[in-house]
Amino acid sequence: MADWRSEEFYKERRDELEKRVGPRRFKHSLGVSETAEALARVYGADKTAARMAGLLHDWDKGYDDPGILARADELGMELDAELSAMPRVLHGLTAAVALGRAFPELPPKVLAAVERHTLGAVDMSDLDMIVYIADALEPGRKGKMVQKLREKVGELELRDLFLGVYAYWVQLIMERRHPMYSKTTEIWNSYMPEQEVYRAEANPDPVPYGRP
Numbered sequence: 001m002a003d004w005r006s007e008e009f010y011k012e013r014r015d016e017l018e019k020r021v022g023p024r025r026f027k028h029s030l031g032v033s034e035t036a037e038a039l040a041r042v043y044g045a046d047k048t049a050a051r052m053a054g055l056l057h058d059w060d061k062g063y064d065d066p067g068i069l070a071r072a073d074e075l076g077m078e079l080d081a082e083l084s085a086m087p088r089v090l091h092g093l094t095a096a097v098a099l100g101r102a103f104p105e106l107p108p109k110v111l112a113a114v115e116r117h118t119l120g121a122v123d124m125s126d127l128d129m130i131v132y133i134a135d136a137l138e139p140g141r142k143g144k145m146v147q148k149l150r151e152k153v154g155e156l157e158l159r160d161l162f163l164g165v166y167a168y169w170v171q172l173i174m175e176r177r178h179p180m181y182s183k184t185t186e187i188w189n190s191y192m193p194e195q196e197v198y199r200a201e202a203n204p205d206p207v208p209y210g211r212p
């Protein structure tokens, strides 16, 4: 089996990716790869894994809606009714399965980061968060909020930077009037442990909420 950490492996996958997606998506993937590597350096994660997962995250983004559903079917994936109705969010899930089969040398942590880059998940690893963030902050992404979040790299803890990006993305989905994946709230809440602490303490506020 090839060494997935080698430069040769990276270049081979990069050249294959170029044939799988359009030029804009390819450029975006290179940007995510570089940004993920830089974030891994800042936050002390595996730089090679971040660079690889960033490169591969949109491996299946070249499929149209019927195509990605057929791809999931071919791969033997069982999608529930909700996910079947949201083909745009499926490319990370199918890519993780397909890449794991095509390149068994890829470690589970790289596949997990690819799988989670669109919807996120409860209990994301540092690497998962890095790829999720890199997808939103790579140099090709424009906007005031993107710029603000970029300036927070290294300043915020990784988890807080991830939550900033997640919140921004959820807001975008709402503004664009796109359907929201139902587990988004559950995922968000799983990163809000302070709510647990608050509930466990006696009410520190002498004035109940809602009173004038």
Ligand SMILES: Nc1ncnc2c1ncn2[C@@H]1O[C@H](COP(=O)(O)OP(=O)(O)O)[C@@H](O)[C@H]1O
Pocket (backbone or CB within 6 Å): 058, 061, 088, 089, 117, 118, 119, 135, 169, 173, 178, 179, 180, 181, 184
């Ligand atoms: N929690 C969510 N619920 C529903 N759709 C989502 C959610 N998160 C992301 N999406 C949508 O999934 C699509 C793909 O997202 P993503 O893979 O992150 O984008 P890109 O392929 O541009 O990097 C986008 O249309 C995005 O709005």
